[in-house]
Amino acid sequence: MLKSLRLPPVLVAALLMLCGSAAGARELDFISIDVAPWAWREAGEERGVFPELVRQLEARTGHRIHMSLEPFARIDRELEAGTQDCTIIIWDEARSRIVHRGAAVSPHTMGVVAREGVPLSSYEDLLPLTISVLRGAPIEPAFDADSRLHKEFDNSYLIGLHKLTHRRVDAVAGAVATIRHLAAREGLSAQLGEPLVLRQVPLVLQCSRRSANLDLMPQLNRTIEQMVSDGTIARIKTKYGF
Numbered sequence: 266m267l268k269s270l271r272l273p274p275v276l277v278a279a280l281l282m283l284c285g286s287a288a289g290a291r292e293l294d295f296i297s298i299d300v301a302p303w304a305w306r307e308a309g310e311e312r313g314v315f316p317e318l319v320r321q322l323e324a325r326t327g328h329r330i331h332m333s334l335e336p337f338a339r340i341d342r343e344l345e346a347g348t349q350d351c352t353i354i355i356w357d358e359a360r361s362r363i364v365h366r367g368a369a370v371s372p373h374t375m376g377v378v379a380r381e382g383v384p385l386s387s388y389e390d391l392l393p394l395t396i397s398v399l400r401g402a403p404i405e406p407a408f409d410a411d412s413r414l415h416k417e418f419d420n421s422y423l424i425g426l427h428k429l430t431h432r433r434v435d436a437v438a439g440a441v442a443t444i445r446h447l448a449a450r451e452g453l454s455a456q457l458g459e460p461l462v463l464r465q466v467p468l469v470l471q472c473s474r475r476s477a478n479l480d481l482m483p484q485l486n487r488t489i490e491q492m493v494s495d496g497t498i499a500r501i502k503t504k505y506g507f
Contacts (some may be wrong), residue, residue, distance in 0.1 A: 290327045290329065291301075291327055292331065292477060293331070293350045293351075293481070294333065294351075294476055295319055295331070295333070295350065296332075296333040296340055296349040297334060298340065298354060299334035299335055299336065299338070299339050299420060300334070301446060302314060302443070302449070302505040303423075304316055304334050309498045311334060314505050315334075316332060317504075318492070318501060321497060321501075322489070325492075326389040326481075326488055328481070335401065336420055336421070337399075337402045338401035338420070340354060341360060341401070344363050344364055344471070344473040345439045346475070346477075347474075347475025350473060350477075350478050351440065351470060351473065351476065351485070352471050352472075353460075353469065354468065354469075355375070355403070355466045356466060356467050357470070359403075360471065360501070363474055363475075364428065364472055364473055364474060365471070365472050365479065366469055366470075366471060367469060367470030367472060367482055367489070368469070368485070368486040368487075369375055369467040370467070370491075370493070372467055372468075373422050373440055373442070373466050373467065374442060374460075374462055374464075375405060375438075375439065375440060375441065375464055375465070375466050376441045376461050377391060377404075377436050377463065378436060378438075378440075378441060379394065379435055379436035379457075379460075379461070380429055380435055380446060380456060380457070380458060381455065381457060381458045383435055383436065384456065385393075385460070386461075388463075390461070391408075392413055392414065394414075394434075394437050395432045395433075395434045395435050396436045397416075397417050397422075397424070397426075397434045398417065398419070398423060399439045401417060402439060404438050404439060404463060405464045408438070408463055417434055422440075425444075426447060428458075429453075429456060430441050430453055431451075437467070441462065442506075442507055444457075472485075
């Protein structure tokens with residue numbers, strides 16, 4: 266007859282914790298902007314900073330997180346409807362009516378990048394220019410509200426960059442690191458001058474007020490804060506030149 270298996274109390278406690286964690290695991294839906302190096306699809310796989318952050322959240326919380334990458338303008342609609350639980354994108358106070366603000370992930374430089382040879386030493390230099398602006402994306406409050414500026418609203422930074430190379434616009438406004446990354450990928454870096462920085466804005470976890478999983482937000486916040494403090498997020502950003 267086999268003897269009863271006896272495990273050390275510490276191991277029993279650890280196993281019980283693992284079982285409890287597995288039992289409490291859920292499936293979440295995260296959405297973010299489809300633009301490299303933040304996030305993009307290649308060979309059927311999500312790549313970039315956002316997907317790696319999400320995989321870290323999965324590993325550390327035990328939850329299964331499904332990712333959707335969409336144009337910026339669609340993200341608010343999905344969050345307002347509650348069809349997506351959370352996002353990580355730049356914070357906009359106007360979005361607070363549809364989301365709860367969570368932990369800050371990283372600062373992000375917003376500004377305007379002009380064509381090479383077009384000087385941008387002050388805000389007033391923007392007035393005679395035609396500027397491509399990402400549809401639905403806040404740049405900086407004064408810039409967003411300034412009716413003196415000539416803006417063309419486009420669905421992607423890439424459209425704006427190609428317009429710039431064909432001299433249909435003079436500059437592209439938005440996330441400076443992303444604009445420069447896309448220009449480098451497309452072989453257009455030589456076409457760009459120095460940026461005019463307008464502000465630093467945080468990339469923030471934001472969860473829909475209609476999410477059925479809002480009770481998990483404190484856990485997600487704590488996990489992101491740990492990832493900031495232990496250097497995980499900095500390493501991921503460096504890996505992608507973000």
